[in-house]
Amino acid sequence: MTPITDLTTLRDALRAFCAARDWHRYxxxxxxxMALSVEAAELVEHFQWATPEESLALAPEKHAEVADEIAxxxxxxxxxxxxxxxxxxxxxxxxxxxxxxxxxxxxx
Amino acid sequence: MTPITDLTTLRDALRAFCAARDWHRYxxxxxxxMALSVEAAELVEHFQWATPEESLALAPEKHAEVADEIAxxxxxxxxxxxxxxxxxxxxxxxxxxxxxxxxxxxxx
Amino acid sequence: MTPITDLTTLRDALRAFCAARDWHRYxxxxxxxMALSVEAAELVEHFQWATPEESLALAPEKHAEVADEIAxxxxxxxxxxxxxxxxxxxxxxxxxxxxxxxxxxxxx
Amino acid sequence: MTPITDLTTLRDALRAFCAARDWHRYxxxxxxxMALSVEAAELVEHFQWATPEESLALAPEKHAEVADEIAxxxxxxxxxxxxxxxxxxxxxxxxxxxxxxxxxxxxx
Numbered sequence: 001m002t003p004i005t006d007l008t009t010l011r012d013a014l015r016a017f018c019a020a021r022d023w024h025r026y027x028x029x030x031x032x033x034m035a036l037s038v039e040a041a042e043l044v045e046h047f048q049w050a051t052p053e054e055s056l057a058l059a060p061e062k063h064a065e066v067a068d069e070i071a072x073x074x075x076x077x078x079x080x081x082x083x084x085x086x087x088x089x090x091x092x093x094x095x096x097x098x099x100x101x102x103x104x105x106x107x108x
Numbered sequence: 109m110t111p112i113t114d115l116t117t118l119r120d121a122l123r124a125f126c127a128a129r130d131w132h133r134y135x136x137x138x139x140x141x142m143a144l145s146v147e148a149a150e151l152v153e154h155f156q157w158a159t160p161e162e163s164l165a166l167a168p169e170k171h172a173e174v175a176d177e178i179a180x181x182x183x184x185x186x187x188x189x190x191x192x193x194x195x196x197x198x199x200x201x202x203x204x205x206x207x208x209x210x211x212x213x214x215x216x
Numbered sequence: 217m218t219p220i221t222d223l224t225t226l227r228d229a230l231r232a233f234c235a236a237r238d239w240h241r242y243x244x245x246x247x248x249x250m251a252l253s254v255e256a257a258e259l260v261e262h263f264q265w266a267t268p269e270e271s272l273a274l275a276p277e278k279h280a281e282v283a284d285e286i287a288x289x290x291x292x293x294x295x296x297x298x299x300x301x302x303x304x305x306x307x308x309x310x311x312x313x314x315x316x317x318x319x320x321x322x323x324x
Numbered sequence: 325m326t327p328i329t330d331l332t333t334l335r336d337a338l339r340a341f342c343a344a345r346d347w348h349r350y351x352x353x354x355x356x357x358m359a360l361s362v363e364a365a366e367l368v369e370h371f372q373w374a375t376p377e378e379s380l381a382l383a384p385e386k387h388a389e390v391a392d393e394i395a396x397x398x399x400x401x402x403x404x405x406x407x408x409x410x411x412x413x414x415x416x417x418x419x420x421x422x423x424x425x426x427x428x429x430x431x432x
Binding site for chain 4: 142145159160
């Protein structure tokens with residue numbers, strides 16, 4: 001397997017992973033957005049009772065769990081973009097241009 | 109600004125974007141996971157009444173809206189990983205190894 | 217229409233509302249949990265950048281918007297429970313007994 | 325304790341439950357909407373890979389788990405409405421009137 005070093009190699013690794021398990025039949029956009037939102041909520045769960053300050057100072061074990069949840073969100077997001085034929089980096093680039101027009105930076 | 113071509117240049121562009129607007133003070137992990145989950149739900153909203161089949165065949169206008177929502181999720185995920193000092197690609201690589209052990213591929 | 221004064225009359229009003237619009241065909245549990253999670257996220261959106269203290273002191277207009285979102289969550293929750301044949305009050309009563317066993321109150 | 329038979333007695337039971345555990349200090353609206361959205365996602369998780377048809381025919385054990393998740397959503401929704409001084413039934417009644425104006429029933 002090619003090493004995973006960016007979103008393209010991640011996408012390719014996930015294609016191979018799902019093909020080997022015959023999981024593509026479950027991967028409709030409808031199902032993948034559900035899975036993505038569940039993983040996002042697992043991230044929320046780690047922070048729901050924390051103060052904003054506590055949320056910045058995670059214990060090492062918790063930090064590793066949060067990294068795993070970030071990975072899960074990124075994995076489902078990559079799979080969703082793949083079945084829809086969307087390039088996530090191009091989409092983000094496009095959205096930042098829109099955001100810059102919507103929220104102009106104040107003059108300094 | 110350096111062109112956005114991968115998660116590292118996206119992270120750097122977002123750092124500059126937020127610094128220019130003094131938004132970093134809002135970007136605690138607690139707030140960012142909330143924003144991330146809201147964007148994930150905006151993705152869900154596009155598919156909530158669709159059949160699985162319909163979810164695979166989006167009209168062009170809807171497809172563009174979904175691309176924007178994918179961008180929003182990726183943007184908040186990148187900002188969250190940044191404030192926590194987590195490399196999302198490394199986290200995904202690590203998680204896929206764990207998933208492969210948890211869900212072995214059937215022999216062919 | 218019978219006035220809505222509790223969860224039972226709310227359920228009955230929602231049955232009539234959906235029947236008049238032929239919406240029951242969309243109301244599979246899968247679709248309803250998606251709609252419920254979207255409304256929950258719209259609640260989250262009102263509080264994502266607020267400090268915990270600010271979240272306790274809503275401006276009147278915002279308070280009314282939050283009341284509408286609470287209504288939306290309650291509406292979808294009632295419809296979901298209805299299609300699954302679940303009594304939400306009985307379920308809550310049962311869950312509180314379980315929670316009391318799981319989290320015993322400290323002695324005073 | 326008064327038996328839980330409706331949303332008012334549920335609210336009162338939850339007040340007593342939290343007071344006995346000194347949990348009110350965690351129950352800011354910001355924290356409660358996070359907890360609510362996490363429970364909504366646990367509902368979603370039960371249905372993410374199911375077809376719409378499968379979602380209508382739950383096995384008994386799964387049905388009981390879903391009832392527990394419905395209870396959790398109702399519990400946090402009741403607590404959120406309580407700290408905000410919102411009557412959920414009145415809010416739903418008000419929202420249904422708005423929805424009826426927004427989505428008129430077709431003539432028969």
